Amino acid sequence: MSATEQDAADAAAWYGARLGWPTAPYPASAPGQEPGTGRPRLATGVRFDVLEVPAEAGDEVLGRLPGPAAGPVVRHGARMRLLVAPGCAEELPGLLDWLEWGGVALDLVALGRGGSMPVPALPGAARGPGEPFWVRPPLARRGGEGDGDRPVPLPALAGPPGCPGHPGPARACGTGGGAPDLVRLVAALATACHRVRLFPPPGRRAARNRQAWAFS
Template identity: 45%
Template sequence: MVGTVPPVTTVPSPRRPLDPDDRRRHWYENELGWRTVPGEPLRLVTGLRFDVLDVPVEAGVAALWRLGPGSPVAVRGDRMRLLVAAGSAEELPGLLDWLEWGALAPALDLVALGEGGHMEAPPVPGTGPVKAPPLAGAGPAKGHPGPSIPVGRPGPVQGAAVWLRPPEPGCEVEASLPTLSAVGGAGDAPDLVRLVDTVATQCHRVRLRRSCAQPLAFS
């Protein structure tokens, strides 16, 4: 009598754990629905879900109170990235003219990233060794304690982008971003016009302060 052959059980190969960059890309694309740029370093596409105002940290801190509590903000070295509504970068030149900043716009050190642009993707909040540098006046965000030491003190890792106010999965980020449609709106709706006016004013002050700090040149 020929014995029956037991069925062959196939054991699936263990999955290779995602490396930190893969986990970060997965978080942005699957948890937040933000598009990333292929390749490394990991970068976020601007102009689709959001645009970015890239300003000196000193100017950005002074403007944080113009943002809604859920509006994400990133810091990289001495630069701050304020996330604003998609399309804001295209509106910025005309908005600066309307606010009578047009003549000084080239010297304001105010950069807008919109369609076709990208920004470095900070590590997923709470997973990396790098934390946002404390910034005086940044104020508390929802679920994130406010910083407490003077502006200008170097962050833990110079040149590395980190979230000062990170986006929250499951929340509609666009609803918290400053937009032109909120002008004259009720309540605490984020207002791009007032944000840009505040940022431009602070950028101008930073420029004047830096000019005064430059040593005089004698011939």
């Protein structure tokens, strides 16, 4: 196991002890890779689900929503992963329909039960090239000195079924009162993903044009 893999394994153990986040099985080993090696992963659908979007869309949303409204956020290369309450991944298709985004091609991926994501570097720790890291960490300082850190609330569907802002009969398991509103977050993410698709950044637009020429 390399030093980077060991750091990731130590981080996974810390997330499990501090936040109760379970790890997921290692993915299948690549050719020439020893069994059980590689970067460990955190299981989704247990303590949190994930909404994954292009980093440009994520940056746009984070610039518009204050920290508590978006929940914890991980950056990994060209992708951004926003942690939401467990059960939200199952709600996403119906929520997009309710928000009138159904049928629109959005680069918005939901990871729920049975999924996983690579373990991010610990908040504030040094990280290697290409390693996932926290843009908005999962812990926040409490109000007073010496109070320690508290978990950041995860976005969830607000209120009981039938209330304004609730699109259907099911409800994601939130973190209790005061959880950020999933509807507001998904609406912002869908809009940003659609804008990035219509008006991609220059580098991505050039890559897409090269691909189009390659298949013409």
